[in-house]
Amino acid sequence: MADASTTATTEVNEYERERVPNHALKGPSSFWGMYAGEHTAGTEFMLGPLFIAWGASAVDVIVGLLLGNILAVLTWRYLTTPIATDLRMTLYYKLEKICGRKLVSLYNLANGVLFCFLAGAMVTVSATAVGVPFPGVQMPTFTDTMPTGLAWCIVVLILGAIQTVVAVRGYSFVARVGHLAAPWMFLVFVACGLSTLPKLASLEPSKIWTGVALNGQASIGFVGIVLFSWLCNAAMHLGMSDLSIFRYARKNSSGWAAAAGMFLGHYVAWICASLLFALELQQRGADASNAPGPMVFSATGWAGLICVVIAGWTTANPTIYRAGLAFQGVLPAISRNTGTIIAGTVATIAGLFPAFAMKLLDFVGIYGTVLAPVGAIIVVDHYFARRLNLTSNWAERTGSPFNVAALLAWVLPVAVFFYLYKQYNIFASYMTVPVWIACGILYIVFSKLFLRNPAPVAVAS
């Protein structure tokens, strides 16, 4: 999973309401390093084990992840980057032009709330590492959704408070630590995987990824793994959040840089994290816990424990910071610090409940399915407005703060998704692409119905 640091770096605060000028454009090397670092996050320690718990087979994981990650890279390269280099503006500015300021505020609210829960999962991951030296801290397991005890709550509250204060006061320091730690962190992930090999009872892939779901867990197969790995960052590629990054790209070929994040973080790191849990499962059977701290400590000692803390910390912090900015966007009267404190408080409370970390496969799918559809509106506006005789940048041209066609096109498919998800327990990642396509089609239909004024003219962005 990617953290939100990509949108919270100082870069994003530049040219936020204008095209990126030519002198600020960057070559591909800037993007390769950024993606490699930002997709090797604390949550990778949770996702790898979940594949085993959900009964993925070796082929599902090894081939499915490969295919899904290739699809993700292709989406970044051929959908997100060309639009980013054409427009050279942030998602928020483009959305404001199409949807109006008020609708962007609604998007900000959804974004902020989801970021808080994501940050909460990262606080949970860090807490499992900080709790290792303290025997009184009961580590959460797959089935835990509520806080595991007073000691757990104290660790989470202290961690959450520290992370919130740092997000308020010293965000740039954490960003620097994150960039510094990235190469080392990736190697620790690999070391975790390698160090489990001699300890595993069998190196037969079918004994590691058994294809049998643990008791009480949902199941996932080849298609699920492909879709999950493709769409876990749907908000960034299909949802166009990474316009904010690739607007700086000199050439579209910089979009290939996403491969660094996908194949180091979402392939190697997930497989290594899977191996950690396979060992835990072989050694402890029904008592196995997927809490990253103890698993990594057992595999690689203090170096691993430091890695879990830093991975969680450096990814939770920018996420809290970004959520704070989103809340400030919704309530412009509050300061950024107040917004960050609100976000940090919500994230810390969410971190108390292991449910968000333990249900990360579900949560990440929901996150993508809720946020990605706005990207379809941008795709329609960018590629089809002229051909379909729609008004490009409708809100900007009319001066309207609210594009009702965009709201309905976004909310209706998402509402249907939530109904199906609740009613039929459909895996969220299955629904991301259908919801995205439905949003695009509905935007065309509703634009024809509701956006008749001004005369439909596609304008250059």
Place this chain on the structure above:
Amino acid sequence: MKLARLVALLALVLTLGPAILFAAGVLSDAAMKHTMLVGTLLWFIAAPRWLHGGTA
């Protein structure tokens, strides 16, 4: 700067190398963990100098 780069690269070797040697049966579990910790400490001492405090 050259020394910092050298030490940082050595630190990365000390982070991954022990796990490879452990997997190959050459190094004990405890030695692997201790060496990785040394690699970690060296990385965080040398990398900030090599990578300009994380802004490079």
